[in-house]
Amino acid sequence: MFDKSRELFEEAKKYIAGGVNSPVRAFKNVGRHPLFIKKAKGSKIYDEDGNEFIDYVNSWGPAILGHADDEVINKTKDALDNGFSFGAPTILETELAKRIVRAFDSIEIVRFVNSGTEAAMSAIRLARGFTSRDNILKFNGCYHGHSDSLLVGAGSGSSTFGIPSSKGVPVDFAKHTILAEFNDLDGVEEIFKKHGDTIAAVIIEPVAGNMGVIKPKDGFLKGLRSICDKHGSLLIFDEVMTGFRLTYGGAQHIYNITPDITVLGKVVGGGFPVACFGAKREIMKYLAPEGDVYQAGTLSGNPVAMACGIATLDILKRKNPYKDLEKNTSKIVSRIMGLANQYGIPASGESIGSMFSVFFMENKPSNYRDVQKSNLRLFTNYFIGLLERGIYIPPSQFESNFITIKHSLEDIENTLVAVEDIFKEIASGKFYV
Ligand SMILES: Cc1ncc(COP(=O)(O)O)c(C=O)c1O
Numbered sequence: 001m002f003d004k005s006r007e008l009f010e011e012a013k014k015y016i017a018g019g020v021n022s023p024v025r026a027f028k029n030v031g032r033h034p035l036f037i038k039k040a041k042g043s044k045i046y047d048e049d050g051n052e053f054i055d056y057v058n059s060w061g062p063a064i065l066g067h068a069d070d071e072v073i074n075k076t077k078d079a080l081d082n083g084f085s086f087g088a089p090t091i092l093e094t095e096l097a098k099r100i101v102r103a104f105d106s107i108e109i110v111r112f113v114n115s116g117t118e119a120a121m122s123a124i125r126l127a128r129g130f131t132s133r134d135n136i137l138k139f140n141g142c143y144h145g146h147s148d149s150l151l152v153g154a155g156s157g158s159s160t161f162g163i164p165s166s167k168g169v170p171v172d173f174a175k176h177t178i179l180a181e182f183n184d185l186d187g188v189e190e191i192f193k194k195h196g197d198t199i200a201a202v203i204i205e206p207v208a209g210n211m212g213v214i215k216p217k218d219g220f221l222k223g224l225r226s227i228c229d230k231h232g233s234l235l236i237f238d239e240v241m242t243g244f245r246l247t248y249g250g251a252q253h254i255y256n257i258t259p260d261i262t263v264l265g266k267v268v269g270g271g272f273p274v275a276c277f278g279a280k281r282e283i284m285k286y287l288a289p290e291g292d293v294y295q296a297g298t299l300s301g302n303p304v305a306m307a308c309g310i311a312t313l314d315i316l317k318r319k320n321p322y323k324d325l326e327k328n329t330s331k332i333v334s335r336i337m338g339l340a341n342q343y344g345i346p347a348s349g350e351s352i353g354s355m356f357s358v359f360f361m362e363n364k365p366s367n368y369r370d371v372q373k374s375n376l377r378l379f380t381n382y383f384i385g386l387l388e389r390g391i392y393i394p395p396s397q398f399e400s401n402f403i404t405i406k407h408s409l410e411d412i413e414n415t416l417v418a419v420e421d422i423f424k425e426i427a428s429g430k431f432y433v
């Protein structure tokens, strides 16, 4: 069923590190080789072996309109025809910026970059420049891209200085990153008691997606806001995953909390490499060329990418699909939980907007420590079972699934049939691994 992909992966490994350009694509966790994708349209993705899948990865988040929306294609092609990179300003950048500024009260000014990694890294530099402080606080299990000071998140308790979670990150860099546990406000308060006057910023995924979907407990984000205010630290919401996905805006609108800096990516570029960070003018004026915090990019604000982002946001604004997305997502999760219950599979589900996770553990996790208790063997069997039945989900327990406006009721019913089949097999003792 996947022979051609296996051959293509072997060939790719000869020329590309590990055969992939981002490690999560390798399916290493689940002991499989990746599928090589030939094309995608709507809710479906097609591999080189000719298999069709209902897609819940959706490019890891950008494709909220489903793949290859015709209107987006046409508008992006129009931009392409005019030339695809000038290294000089275009109207398209201002147009996309206007849409973002109008959608977020917390943002007056933005700066575009090419990836969420760059955006989060630059937001941290800006916060350090603005406050003249070096330390930052992040949460265990939150992912903000792969820049040095943000690649800290494993192995440390909530009140210790971070140790790097990747080789190649100097301990001297990582020691400026303090780790706390998601949803543990007391832990954050303790850290601030000791180190408050050294902390430039708290950075958080307001709804965590990178340890599976975990929502903030009541009062948690509000508590972070007041701790930051009290100590003169900036609050950074990394809404790379949640921005324009949970609502036409971000998690900050749902929870009614105003961060100082917002980081956006994924949906804002509609599938092209676009991300940005934004804040009030008072903070953003610290950036070069107005200010002394340096940040730059040859391809930043690329016109074709901007056009794709504009077309995507305009469709979202016009269609306002968020209620329907939420309804479909909670339906999937509650039906999966019903099936898990029926077949005696230990599982809990979480969803918000069009993001969801199925955890193979009885109780809903509220932080990274909890999520470690998930039964990864069950997850792997679930993943492989789905793949073999034409359903493509992220190859890790510690990720969010996404649905798009193109996921039909039929797609959802077909997914549930596959899930039931797998749970039935597991209940009868049949495992793939
Ligand atoms: C919340 C969050 N921040 C930052 C990033 C990094 O973005 P990118 O992969 O575009 O560098 C991601 C995803 O990868 C993310 O989910």
Ligand SMILES: NCC(=O)CCC(=O)O
Binding pocket: 022, 023, 024, 025, 060, 061, 143, 209, 210, 399, 400
């Ligand atoms: N939720 C994690 C990601 O979106 C990462 C994608 C990648 O690094 O390829």
